Amino acid sequence: MTTRLGPDTRQTYKHYTDISTRWMDNDCYGHVNNVIYYSWFDTAVNGMLLAQKIAGAASPEAIALVVKTGCEYFESVSFPQPVEIGLRVIKLGSSSATYELGVFTPDQPLCHARGTFVHVYVDPATRRPIQIPQRHREVLNQYLTLE
Amino acid sequence: MTTRLGPDTRQTYKHYTDISTRWMDNDCYGHVNNVIYYSWFDTAVNGMLLAQKIAGAASPEAIALVVKTGCEYFESVSFPQPVEIGLRVIKLGSSSATYELGVFTPDQPLCHARGTFVHVYVDPATRRPIQIPQRHREVLNQYLTLE
Amino acid sequence: MTTRLGPDTRQTYKHYTDISTRWMDNDCYGHVNNVIYYSWFDTAVNGMLLAQKIAGAASPEAIALVVKTGCEYFESVSFPQPVEIGLRVIKLGSSSATYELGVFTPDQPLCHARGTFVHVYVDPATRRPIQIPQRHREVLNQYLTLE
Amino acid sequence: MTTRLGPDTRQTYKHYTDISTRWMDNDCYGHVNNVIYYSWFDTAVNGMLLAQKIAGAASPEAIALVVKTGCEYFESVSFPQPVEIGLRVIKLGSSSATYELGVFTPDQPLCHARGTFVHVYVDPATRRPIQIPQRHREVLNQYLTLE
DSSP states (O other): OOOOOSOOBGGGOSEEEEEOOOGGGBOTTSSBOTTHHHHHHHHHHHHHHHHTTOSGGGOTTOEEEEEEEEEEEOSOOOTTOOEEEEEEEEEEOSSEEEEEEEEEOTTOSBOSEEEEEEEEEEOTTTOOBOOOOHHHHHHHHTTBOOO | OOOOOSOOBGGGOSEEEEEOOOGGGBOTTSSBOTTHHHHHHHHHHHHHHHHTTOSGGGOTTOEEEEEEEEEEEOSOOOTTOOEEEEEEEEEEOSSEEEEEEEEEOTTOSBOSEEEEEEEEEEOTTTOOBOOOOHHHHHHHHTTBOOO | OOOOOSOOBGGGOSEEEEEOOOGGGBOTTSSBOTTHHHHHHHHHHHHHHHHTTOSGGGOTTOEEEEEEEEEEEOSOOOTTOOEEEEEEEEEEOSSEEEEEEEEEOTTOSBOSEEEEEEEEEEOTTTOOBOOOOHHHHHHHHTTBOOO | OOOOOSOOBGGGOSEEEEEOOOGGGBOTTSSBOTTHHHHHHHHHHHHHHHHTTOSGGGOTTOEEEEEEEEEEEOSOOOTTOOEEEEEEEEEEOSSEEEEEEEEEOTTOSBOSEEEEEEEEEEOTTTOOBOOOOHHHHHHHHTTBOOO
């Protein structure tokens, strides 16, 4: 994985989640506040995991804890623009999964921002890292991109 | 206007705004927190006003200040359910407009919650109440329901 | 209980919770957005209940569901001003408790906003209303104001 | 600047901002959601800049845009715990300032999380990067740590 300095194109992501912006997402400059992007990343990742039935009550064998997140902002977004959050897995370790998320708006080919999001899988009782369970790994592999 | 005690049906609202829920909207009980509903009301009202070009920079002649809001909660909503926010104007005074907002989810005939939202129109400079400007009133009349 | 039209003084509240504002609480007009006030009310009520050990895991016998909230806004608040949220119980029914919350800022005698917040106590299993358990009622009585 | 893998101690930060947590900060696992930490970082940085009179209306000569943020989470925080956000500047470039923020709770010597936050200074009119104005640089230098 190399450090990507500029925005990405849509086809480099494997899955998209449509999210509406909200009036209060805008800050005093009229742009969506930097914090809000993370609520979109959180929603894209957890929404996919829930739809794939490997999160919450559907995953008694493992909890995915967020250990690291990040975002580079290339160009602002403003309410009422909706966003489309691209998702890809860029690294699957023994017990961790690293996602990248691209923030797109309609008709724009390049992302406005790119986030990273790292889950570590832990035992629900001991909270110690465990190997990613096989059925989780099979799902996550579907979103894996090789560079 | 009578006090409505139960949930409303879809046809009693004049306009709908689709809003996606976000993972962090859910509270520790797994339901959308009571606070979040107000971000939807805010989004529905301001989104309509922006689309009608009577808000923000498009409205130099008047600012609409929020002076009162409220919500009755009938049945919980949970991420990842999207919501559809029904909007109607139930009262147009000399300088104030009162909205009602209904929170609906797909395929459900009755609303999960009903909000109220009162705007008072003020002069941008003096912040004193003014008569609702005519072009604003014409727009708001389109959403007015008579009971 | 009469309808109070104007702001209240500090001594009419029984308990105070200090809350810091956050930069993103401010909206595009530079004032705290109307939605955020409800996160303060939520925090004041739940914080008191947790401190009194009648919420969450400390209350297996009853869940308090939010069925109604509201707020009147008298004067804006802006980050970085901290707020002090006054709390009082104005009505204790058989199965419901009605709170009023006053939003104060340092050195100001009158509240900037006044909220209402209604809890209905339900059985954790059936989600049907139940009588407020006695130990909850004893706590809530400490915050009750008689008018 | 080396990559720090573990939590930091309090004395490695130059300035602290006290922030109260809110009930809705907790997610469905009963811990503060990963997104909320960024609202604290945003508040700590902007609060300092406002107090130093180099932000908002007090800074007509330059706008500081957020171009990159990040966070490593070491140990969870839960409402009603308050947090203390440590702030330090770790890099002052020609037109950019890089902050690190440590999330501490009372009586704990090590931070629960560490964030990064990068501002680029731009011309308010053209939005092109400019040299950090001298009076801004003098303030930021007070928070600079040398490793």
